[in-house]
Amino acid sequence: MIIIGGNGLTDGLMAELESTLAHHELLKIKIAFGEREDRSGIIQNILQQTGALLVQSIGKTCVIFRQKAQDSAFSDLPKK
DSSP: OOOEEESSOHHHHHHHHHHHHHHHHHHEOOOOOHHHHHHHHHHHHHHHHHEEEEEEETTEEEEEEOOOOOOOTTSSOOOO
């Protein structure tokens, strides 16, 4: 889970989001400030910058998904 505080979407936070999405496809984010409209704007900004999809948004928490890129190391494995 990533928590977004009063500083909002900083470059460091966006780098952490990218890193986490590259490793885990599903990510839970808690936005610990702002009104509903503010949180909605932050979520839309995250989705635009990361290319992720919104799975669910309830209150101050949202879940986003971005499919991992095909890993070339495993692309040569035989399929069952």
